[in-house]
Amino acid sequence: MLRDKINPDEFEFEERAIAINRVMRVGKGRRTPSFNTLSVVGNRDGIVGIGFGSASEVAGAIQKSLADARKNLIRVPLVEGTLPHEIISEFKSAKVLLKPASPGTGIIAGHATRAILEFAGVRDALTKCLSSRNVKNIAEATMLGLKNLKDVNEVARLRGKTVEELLHKK
Secondary structure, eight states: OOOOOOOGGGSOOEEEEEEEEEEEEEETTEEEEEEEEEEEEEOSSSEEEEEEEEESSHHHHHHHHHHHHHHTEEEOOOBTTBOSSOEEEEETTEEEEEEEOOTTOOEEOOHHHHHHHHHHTOOBEEEEEOSOOOHHHHHHHHHHHHHTOOOHHHHHHHHTOOHHHHHOOO
């Protein structure tokens, strides 16, 4: 599936750190602390990206993760503030279910999935994390699900039909 490359300089993005983790590297007679951060950036209008960064200080890790998130932007097809269809996506051991919801439902989701969907511009969605508790893998599975969503125009083009033929089956 070919999608156009998104230039991060063209849009105004909001950014947030989803998770900050302190880790230790054990060396010869000492432990060296390090921090890694998972962040999300988005314009709340169909463009979102996540990034991961690691550094010896929290501020450096956040800056690295935000720069990585700007490099990994994707465009999400939205239908009236919700997702176009249901999808289950997997990344490593994480499995995430994303479902469209009726207007007024809001985003029913866990911490990482909620942040990603909010920054993508989704207003109503039902989600469920089906297997893993690892925040990074859940976030990657959510992004993979959003990347694999197809709108009705794309499905019609892939099948060689018009949108009317797809929507008005006899």
